[in-house]
Amino acid sequence: MYDFHSISLSPAEMLALNVMTLSLIMLALYRGESQLDSNRPWAMLSLLAIFGISGRILLEPLPNIQPVTMLVLLAGIYFGGWRALALAGTIAWVSNVLVLGHGPWTFFQALGWGAVGLSGAGLSGFLLDGNRIRVTRLAYVSAASAFLFDWIVSSSILLETGTSMIVPYLINGLAFDLYHAAGNVAFVAWMAVPLSDMILRHSADPAREAVSEVVAN
Amino acid sequence: MSDKLKSGSLLLLFAVILLAPVIQDRLSEEAIKYVADxxxxxxxxxxxxxxxxxxxxxxxxxxxxxxxxxxxxxxxxxxxxxxxxxxxxxxxxxxxxxxxxxxxxxxxxxxxxxxxxxxxxxxxxxxxxxxxxxxxxxxxxxxxxxxxxxxxxxxxxxxxxxxxxxxxxxxxxxxxxxxxxxx
Incomplete structure (x- = not known):
């Protein structure tokens, strides 16, 4: 009998397999959302959490490129800071406990993504034009959010070292911040509008309606 | 605008993936100067x-x-x-x-x-x-x-x-x- 489990994949093959798996999950979530009644914010947040957790785990071979920052930013814009904070903590904790490794850094990741979600809530007036999402502005904010998140997580080294280490540590991490920022911009460019359409159906603000047009800034 | 952003974001992502290792090496050399032996x-x-x-x-x-x-x-x-x-x-x-x-x-x-x-x-x-x-x-x-x-x-x-x-x-x-x- 053929031993299918003994196949060893190269890192590139594994990444391709993971991307295909994530695409299947996204398709299933998209179809699942269309069957939900409108105005079900917690159900929508649950779908975002599943996407965030699976996206973070399956894209793990790519350094610092994952959709969570965009998701908590959108959650902050449409559902408010507290729900975004709940989403941030859930994604960080579940993905770390399941696969990526749980430790003190989980708290800082939840804090970092929570701060991104709160920023989204605070900047919702700047990022929305009535009921339309300003994608270009969102791309800029998502890039800045990468640095905000990474620097909050990097501050966890103060648990073990003095403040003199923080500057070289941040300098050394700038390349990884760039990965994160570029990944965020790509996720926003390709996914912000369809995700906004989905989220708007469950947003508590009845004045917002789902549209897929993009406002030129 | 949206199409430009989509294609531009992919170009940016590929550029960062290609250049980040070189940037990382330079940053490591810079960062080490701030750490006293x-x-x-x-x-x-x-x-x-x-x-x-x-x-x-x-x-x-x-x-x-x-x-x-x-x-x-x-x-x-x-x-x-x-x-x-x-x-x-x-x-x-x-x-x-x-x-x-x-x-x-x-x-x-x-x-x-x-x-x-x-x-x-x-x-x-x-x-x-x-x-x-x-x-x-x-x-x-x-x-x-x-x-x-x-x-x-x-x-x-x-x-x-x-x-x-x-x-x-x-x-x-x-x-x-x-x-x-x-x-």
Missing amino acids: SESAHNGMPTEWDGKQVFCTLFPEDFPHAEYSTGVTMIDSSGSTLAVNEEYNGTGACVGGLEGFTHGLDFMLNASAVVGNSLSIGYDIGEWGPLVHTIGGINSNNITGDFGGAYWHLDHNGATSMVGIGDLVMSDGDVILWRISTW
Whole structure:
């Protein structure tokens, strides 16, 4: 009998397999959302959490490129800071406990993504034009959010070292911040509008309606 | 606008993926300038190692190494034992007197190979580069106690290394020290 489990994949093959798996999950979530009644914010947040957790785990071979920052930013814009904070903590904790490794850094990741979600809530007036999402502005904010998140997580080294280490540590991490920022911009460019359409159906603000047009800034 | 952003974002992403390793090397060189070498990192070691590179491992009290369970054994680059320092705060081994290495992982693997398998290194390649899980047969994942978990912690010249061993840029006189930390 053929031993299918003994196949060893190269890192590139594994990444391709993971991307295909994530695409299947996204398709299933998209179809699942269309069957939900409108105005079900917690159900929508649950779908975002599943996407965030699976996206973070399956894209793990790519350094610092994952959709969570965009998701908590959108959650902050449409559902408010507290729900975004709940989403941030859930994604960080579940993905770390399941696969990526749980430790003190989980708290800082939840804090970092929570701060991104709160920023989204605070900047919702700047990022929305009535009921339309300003994608270009969102791309800029998502890039800045990468640095905000990474620097909050990097501050966890103060648990073990003095403040003199923080500057070289941040300098050394700038390349990884760039990965994160570029990944965020790509996720926003390709996914912000369809995700906004989905989220708007469950947003508590009845004045917002789902549209897929993009406002030129 | 949307189509431009989509194509532009992919171009940006590919550019960052291609250029980030080069940027990372430059940033590591810049960042190291902000970290002062600790002269005390050589304290307790043979004086002939001054200015030379040293690789040390301290094993946890409850999980001692079978061969290096008393003091810290000082081993030169030919594999000969020079001394055992029993005043050291811990037990383990140091391999020193090496020079010319610039890459942390390369240095560590070469230094550990001096003593055969007794300080052999086990590591996985993860998102952030090589992640050391085993030194000298002590796997951090197997260390349990009244804590959440344990890991091999890297010190560089007496202070916590700000990068993993895969990104560590070595200079003459550098001392790297591995010890178990917990959370």
